[in-house]
Amino acid sequence: MTTTHNLEAIYEQHIKPLPATEQLRLVGLIVHQLAAVAAHEPPKQRSLLELEGVGAEMWHGIDAQQYVDELRKEWDHRP
DSSP: OOOOHHHOOOHHIIIITSOOOHHHHHHHHHHHHHHHHHSSOOOOOOOGHHHTTTTGGGGGOOOHHHHHHHHHHHTTTTT
């Protein structure tokens, strides 16, 4: 049995039958514990290179030079 299946079994057998108030209390306990763990972990070093390609789909089919030309036209008409 994999971890995912174990978690699903625990949920189905032990958590799902609990009243909503107890489920919310359990969620609060988990969030509190995770926040405490996160507070003691050093922040992960991030790289600007991780953003490579993000949002590329929004530029699909747009000619870069035409886009820049249109921006420049707008700049010329600003006060």
